Amino acid sequence: MRAPLPFILGAAALAGCGPTDVTYSYFAITVDVDPRIEPEEVRPMIDTCPVVVETPRGEVGGDLHCVRNRIGDRYKFEFSTTLTSGSFKFTVLMKDRNLKVLARGESPQLGLVPGQTVPGSLTVSMAPGVGPDAGARAGAGDR
Amino acid sequence: MKLTRSVALTVAVAFLCVVPAAQARQPLPQRLLLVQADVDDPPPREETNPATPPPRQPKPIVDDARPFHKQWWFWALAAVVVGGTVAIGVATYSSDKKLPHPCPADTVCFGDGRGR
Numbered sequence: 001m002r003a004p005l006p007f008i009l010g011a012a013a014l015a016g017c018g019p020t021d022v023t024y025s026y027f028a029i030t031v032d033v034d035p036r037i038e039p040e041e042v043r044p045m046i047d048t049c050p051v052v053v054e055t056p057r058g059e060v061g062g063d064l065h066c067v068r069n070r071i072g073d074r075y076k077f078e079f080s081t082t083l084t085s086g087s088f089k090f091t092v093l094m095k096d097r098n099l100k101v102l103a104r105g106e107s108p109q110l111g112l113v114p115g116q117t118v119p120g121s122l123t124v125s126m127a128p129g130v131g132p133d134a135g136a137r138a139g140a141g142d143r
Numbered sequence: 144m145k146l147t148r149s150v151a152l153t154v155a156v157a158f159l160c161v162v163p164a165a166q167a168r169q170p171l172p173q174r175l176l177l178v179q180a181d182v183d184d185p186p187p188r189e190e191t192n193p194a195t196p197p198p199r200q201p202k203p204i205v206d207d208a209r210p211f212h213k214q215w216w217f218w219a220l221a222a223v224v225v226g227g228t229v230a231i232g233v234a235t236y237s238s239d240k241k242l243p244h245p246c247p248a249d250t251v252c253f254g255d256g257r258g259r
Contacts, residue, residue: 021241022241022256024243024244024255024256026243026244026254028247028250051253053254060253060254062251062253062254063251063253064251065251075251076247076249076250076251077250077251077252077253078246078247078250078251078252078253078254079252079253079254080243080252080253080254080255080256080257081254081255082255082256
């Protein structure tokens with residue numbers, strides 16, 4: 001009669017040792033593409049749109065899945081995390097086929113609200129030295 | 144060389160396990176006979192006082208040592224172990240299955256619980 005008792009207690013104890021519930025928190029970021037980015041000269045060169053998220057745990061990568069020659073004016077992405085606190089910063093890059101950064105935009109630091117969705121926005125603007133008059137601007141800067 | 148040692152060790156362990164089990168499986172009547180044979184040897188008779196009662200006959204020893212797999216507690220133990228393992232597995236599996244909420248329309252989603 002006594003033999004199974006320790007095993008019953010052990011099994012009951014182990015049953016309560018499962019992983020705790022995971023709580024997801026979210027950031028919903030709206031990305032506006034600066035209309036001053038040359039629609040005919042620069043936008044057709046954009047090939048990839050990676051996203052870099054600076055989290056308390058380190059950097060995490062994502063992608064807007066933008067399509068070459070069909071770069072829109074607005075993108076939305078949602079980032080999920082199981083962290084329960086800390087601030088996050090989002091950077092969107094637009095690169096050409098040679099991975100040269102043509103445009104970039106950064107969000108301010110956004111604080112996480114556990115279990116909730118934090119909205120945010122950023123604007124992607126042309127990177128310095130990019131565009132048809134980049135040479136002229138660079139030359140002016142040299143003087 | 145290792146294989147030979149392993150085989151020898153396995154045979155030795157099997158022998159140690161089988162012999163006691165075989166002894167335990169000896170038919171009950173035969174074992175009872177063995178016990179009774181020890182008992183049946185009559186003690187040397189002594190002249191006793193008729194007033195004293197005759198010596199009591201020892202009762203035959205009943206051997207109820209059943210193999211462990213015929214004991215109720217063995218199966219209760221097995222049921223608890225199996226049930227506990229299944230319960231733990233189910234609890235762990237259901238926790239791991241928790242996913243983030245569905246991705247909204249026209250939105251790219253990535254991060255924990257989602258592809259990157």
